[in-house]
Amino acid sequence: MTQPASILELIANASPLVQAVMAILLLASLASWVLIFQRWFGLNRVQGEIDDFEEEFWSGIDLAELNGELAEREDDLTGIETVFAAGFGEYQRLSAAGTTDPDAVMQFVQRAMRVALTHEEERLGRHLPFLATVGSTSVYVGLFGTVWGIMNSFRSVATMTQATLAAVAPGISEALIATAMGLFAAIPAVIGYNRFAARVEVLMKRYEAFADELTSILHRTVVAG
Amino acid sequence: MSIVRDYAFPLALALLLHCGVFALLLQNWQPETDDLRLYEPRAIETTLIVMEKPAPPPVPKPEPTPAPQGAPPPEPKPQPTPTPAAPVEQPPKPDPEEARRAQEERERRDRLQELSEQSTQLALAEELADLRDLEADAETMSYAEGIQRAIIQAWSRPPSARLGMQARLRVDLVPSGDLLSVTLIESSGNPAFDRSAEQAVRRVERFDVPKESRLFEKKFRRFTLLFKPEDLLR
Numbered sequence: 316m317t318q319p320a321s322i323l324e325l326i327a328n329a330s331p332l333v334q335a336v337m338a339i340l341l342l343a344s345l346a347s348w349v350l351i352f353q354r355w356f357g358l359n360r361v362q363g364e365i366d367d368f369e370e371e372f373w374s375g376i377d378l379a380e381l382n383g384e385l386a387e388r389e390d391d392l393t394g395i396e397t398v399f400a401a402g403f404g405e406y407q408r409l410s411a412a413g414t415t416d417p418d419a420v421m422q423f424v425q426r427a428m429r430v431a432l433t434h435e436e437e438r439l440g441r442h443l444p445f446l447a448t449v450g451s452t453s454v455y456v457g458l459f460g461t462v463w464g465i466m467n468s469f470r471s472v473a474t475m476t477q478a479t480l481a482a483v484a485p486g487i488s489e490a491l492i493a494t495a496m497g498l499f500a501a502i503p504a505v506i507g508y509n510r511f512a513a514r515v516e517v518l519m520k521r522y523e524a525f526a527d528e529l530t531s532i533l534h535r536t537v538v539a540g
Numbered sequence: 541m542s543i544v545r546d547y548a549f550p551l552a553l554a555l556l557l558h559c560g561v562f563a564l565l566l567q568n569w570q571p572e573t574d575d576l577r578l579y580e581p582r583a584i585e586t587t588l589i590v591m592e593k594p595a596p597p598p599v600p601k602p603e604p605t606p607a608p609q610g611a612p613p614p615e616p617k618p619q620p621t622p623t624p625a626a627p628v629e630q631p632p633k634p635d636p637e638e639a640r641r642a643q644e645e646r647e648r649r650d651r652l653q654e655l656s657e658q659s660t661q662l663a664l665a666e667e668l669a670d671l672r673d674l675e676a677d678a679e680t681m682s683y684a685e686g687i688q689r690a691i692i693q694a695w696s697r698p699p700s701a702r703l704g705m706q707a708r709l710r711v712d713l714v715p716s717g718d719l720l721s722v723t724l725i726e727s728s729g730n731p732a733f734d735r736s737a738e739q740a741v742r743r744v745e746r747f748d749v750p751k752e753s754r755l756f757e758k759k760f761r762r763f764t765l766l767f768k769p770e771d772l773l774r
Contacts, residue, residue, distance in 0.1 A: 321566075322565060322566060323566075341558075344558065345554055345555070345558060348550075348553070348554035348557055348558070349547060349550045349551050349553075349554040350550070351550075351554075352549070352550030352553045352554060353546060353547055353550040356549070356550065357546070499561075
């Protein structure tokens with residue numbers, strides 16, 4: 316680099332602490348983008364799965380048959396399928412055991428599905444706390460690096476006899492890179508967190524609606540049966 | 541395995557994104573630095589020449605400048621004149637001619653001696669004054685430098701200042717060092733530059749001048765300043 320103030324040189328000349336801050340922020344930014352992409356694809360896939368399963372569910376297929384289908388590929392169930400499998404499996408077990416009290420049956424079924432729902436919510440919302448942390452703290456980490464860098468550059472100016480702008484400017488410039496990196500990491504993380512938190516909520520609503528519908532269908536069968 | 545499948549693709553995307561941003565940053569960095577480099581050599585350093593000799597006052601200001609200046613030399617001069625004047629009247633007309641002549645002779649010798657003594661004294665005084673002037677020169681220089689520094693600090697040049705411009709100002713001070721007046725005696729041709737020079741002098745307000753009134757009267761009562769930027773590019 317022949318330029319006197321290339322960004323690479325600025326980073327290389329920064330003090331070790333500022334460099335460490337920059338490294339942390341770079342890692343945070345990388346990790347948050349990895350998670351953003353991962354969540355993006357993951358949530359899209361979950362939404363597709365819900366659409367597919369609901370289509371199959373309302374296609375008039377026999378529920379026992381559907382459950383048997385799912386049982387065949389037990390290791391590879393999608394979110395909504397686990398909810399269905401949990402509720403219907405509990406219902407089948409109870410009817411096989413000869414329990415006839417509708418309220419007791421429904422209570423067990425609901426409880427089983429609630430457990431499955433909780434697991435699903437946990438899976439959907441995975442990594443979101445990390446995004447929230449990056450979004451709220453990386454700005455401060457970057458600011459810390461900047462303040463430290465500026466402190467150092469001013470301290471070195473104090474020992475000079477002639478304090479010119481040219482003596483202070485590179486130090487401040489390199490220190491400000493830390494703030495820029497902090498913002499670069501924080502902004503996508505905050506946007507990603509808000510967006511994904513909202514989507515997780517929407518998906519959970521759909522799960523719960525499906526669980527309620529399954530409950531009412533099973534209730535009808537129990538009362539009728 | 542599912543972890544690899546879940547995260548490998550996002551990781552690749554994230555890496556790609558960061559590399560792209562960094563490459564963009566590197567590319568866009570260059571023109572900015574070019575601009576920066578253009579402005580970099582603007583060190584603030586000016587040279588200001590304080591004219592040592594106070595300009596011979598062709599335009600006598602209301603200040604009593606010439607009066608104190610001329611005051612010290614006339615002091616010793618009047619002394620010799622009255623001395624010869626007195627003895628001239630002394631020879632009246634005494635009767636004993638010889639005694640008179642002898643007396644005259646003696647008196648003349650006395651007077652001669654007195655005169656020569658006085659002249660040596662005068663020479664000595666002059667020499668002493670010269671010596672003091674020499675000392676004063678060093679003192680003058682240090683005060684002049686101080687004034688120069690103060691004015692340089694107060695001087696903010698207009699952007700239109702160019703190399704080769706020069707403005708000459710005459711500054712009148714009172715013995716406390718306070719500014720009495722500033723007069724432009726040679727314009728640089730650029731009114732903004734002239735004004736900035738005048739502003740600089742006015743902004744200093746109080747100059748550090750020698751306490752000794754003789755030196756002050758001689759060098760600092762009125763002096764000329766030459767404003768001339770020497771570090772500009774164009």
